[in-house]
Amino acid sequence: MGRTLSLIAALLALLAPALAHADPADIDAAARGVVRVVIISNDGEEIYPVSHGTGFAVGQNLIVTNAHVVRDAMNDEDLRIGIVPSGGGEAVYGQLAAVNARNDLALVKLTGSLRLPPLALAGRPVEGAGQVTSVGYPMNVDRAQGLAMADIFRSTSPVKSLGYVSGERPSRQFDTILHTAPIARGSSGGPLLDPCGRVVGVNSFGADNEGGDAEFFFAVSNRELVPFLRANDVEPKLNDSVCRSLEDLDAAEQERLEREQMEAMQSLAQRAEETRELRERALLKAQLSVAQDREDRMALAFVLLLAAFGIGLWGWSRHERFDAEAEDAELHRRKINIAFGIAAFLVVVALIAFLTRPGLDEIDRRVAAEMQEGATESGGEDPLAVNSGGDAELVCRLLPERSRITSAEAPDIEFDWTAEGCVNERTQYGYASGSWSRVFVPNEEDAVSVNSFDPDRRVFRSERYLLPRSAMSEAREARSRYSAPKCGEEGAASQLGDLQGEVLGQLPHQPNERLVYQCEARH
Template identity: 70%
Template sequence: MGRFLTSLIALFALLAPGLALADPADIDAAARGVVRVVIIDSQGGELVPISHGTGFAVASDKVVTNAHVVRDAMRDEDLRIGIIPTGGGEAVYGQLIAASAKTDLALIRVTGSLRLPPLALAGGAPPDSGDVTSVGYPMNVDRAQGLDLGDIFRSQPPVKSRGFVSGTRPSRQFDSILHTAPIARGNSGGPLLDNCGRVLGVNSFGADSDGGDAEFFFAVSNRELLPFLKANGVEARVNDMPCRSMADLDEAERQRMAREQLIARQDLAQRAEMTREQRDRAQFEAEQSVMTDREDRVFLAFALLLVAFGLGQWALTIHNAEPRDEKKLRMVGAGAIVVVLVALAAYLTRPGLDEIDRRVAAAMTPEGTDDGEGGSALHQGDLKLTCRIVPERSRVTSSETEDLDFDWTTAGCVNGRTQYGFSGGTWSRVFVPENEDAVSVASFDPDRRMYRVERYLLSRSAMEEARTARTKYDAPMCGDEGAAAQLGDLQTEVLGQLPQQPNERLVYECSARP
């Protein structure tokens, strides 16, 4: 029976791609901003952890957790709040900015140089169903590993547990999400994520299972979190775009390209048929006009010869008359010779049969076509564009999607300062920032006026490797000789270190800016 149910579930998953599981890469990317929040006492000059919970970054220097996680530090000024990052780095202290016992939320400012990747919050109404993932530091896992409180000062990866949303219902104090993604003591304050790694709520507490009942858990919903953050001056990243897997996006892109190719083939066939009909019509008209012109020229030559014959007879009459008028004879004779020459010219300059092909070619050339160096409108030098996101072709988990001003030159210079590389028929630029753990690969198609950014949200170690590879070359400046080709080669090492699939893909359509 168990195998049958397993097979049935697997078959259902294949037949229902819309119910895709969470992408591990998205959950891992979100987990980079999850931290362990430790309440620390100082005893005899030594730091002693009293308790711990979980938190997550909503800004590079601000962390959200539960109010009950930091309750002891709020009551005792001698206790301090420690922040231990997930992906390595030194632990730092945090300063409590605000806490709300009513909604069980607290906001902490991170001191020191620790820079955390903020998590994006899901916009819109909380879901009533669907997959979710809890991320945090459950104490029972620490105990199972034999870790004592002293060990928690070491950076450890958080625990991820999957479950389902069981509904949205308010608790006695605040709006919450009921779910089955297991949490335990220590998970409090950690994020509840959707399949794209966006925060749906802040895990807070579990229902009493009475030792045998099914376990349910509660997370403070974003309906409470967003106003709390706004009231304390935090502009969180909110993303209300549909959650789509990269596989779904790639499949939709393949279908779109197949449709475009089908339409292009149909249009090409239709234009070919129209061209054939136009050519046949032009061929018929050219043949008729050339034959008419030839006949007209032959008739003209024949008529002129008759005139010349008449003038010749007149000249002969003058020549035989007595007395002979020499002046009139010369004029008539000269006239006869001129008419003969004109007749000969008319005959020799009649259009040949090759004139048919020339007239067909002229008829098939559209009026106003510029075959000079100007080319088509898409290749007329520099472009001043405004680029707007195309939601149905994009996958966005945490990035901003505002409109972009994009000024492009034929040499691949953007906005007068950023040189793009050219390799394999593609213009691209790799960005490896120092202040963010993400590599972006931007590309531009000047013919289609499409701008695309693929973002790879990397771990600290992978990011350091990418930065090391980036330091091996200096990007050429706009206007440098051979800059595009040179940069296209220089970027290959960084590109070779990136995962096969990005976390985000932002596709923009660009149009001329007034």
């Protein structure tokens, strides 16, 4: 049996490189919402634990666990359910909200607030031979650490164990996942997670192995968990996106940027060639049109001079024969003067026509006008470059192929952006190292968000760091040491860019989630 299991593990290890690998940061982020579920008795003198299991948050004050973990509390009114958080803080009591013994699920409502982050549930079936992680509080680990039953009231981190999915099958009249991620007594009710830290099942029991610890284990699948939650008016956080690592996304992003750069270079070369051909055509056209205009002007000047010469000659001949004593002398004098006036006018017009004939510099002006007209007809400027970096009213839509979503919802985003980095006239973004960003450190959620915007490409990005309580406290302390400048203040962008540096310096190297949006003008 042992050799067979070793062979299966070796085969799974060979398959593993082709599959998604669990990210420790994602598993740690999910573990923040995992709790120890303790069944407590009170003999009148002291409070002591009777048994314990594991649970995890599916709502702000709602815990899922196994029905068999809370069975004793269901049958004995003197027993109570205690909930011990993993990240520190006081334990609280819980009350049974719903129990389904058929599929071994129970819902517990907390009587106090632990501010537990609800775990996201995988919205797609788990892949065969896919990697999974069990998270819980096995008793054998407690014993190995020398912890007595009374010690389980202390906040301790849950145990994480890695394995692989061996199959999905109905068992004990409900749908289960068979896997090899070790669990033991006390792990019951804990989540079975995919590589992105999303719940694929609730660990329930192990296969019998002649009285020893089981080497194959069963988890109640999400096909049972989701209907159970909805039947009790709990809408789970479902996430059906493909689990991808940030390394994969970064590699794809680098490949995309290189492809865009190559396409841009090719487009630039093509546009340069088109511009050259357009300029050659425009130059030839301008040269021909300028030469024609020069010839027309010079011909016009010549014709006007001939006409002026003829009229002037006629006037001169009449002037030579002019008889001042004749009866119509005044009329003849007027006609002669008119003739000389017309001749002089024609000479002036001819001179103007000659002097205003197009010069060689007119060729350059006509080429420029032709190029401008050709650029307008070909479509003008790049639409993304219009208003680049300026004021804009935008709507941004998620790009799933460039995003990594482990828990958060990603609806469309609408906002107004100004060239000074002000969003919706109230939120100033900081400018540092050539990028616009704003760091958000909320008090009501254990997650730091870093939002950034590229106004040239109109790409909005939100990166979320799901931190443990200790790291979150440090981030809140660092954030409390500065006040973000308001929109419109002088130097607000660069000032905020410097102030945010301390919080950014405390964050892990990589975020847990990355949401990438493409924005366009809002109509």
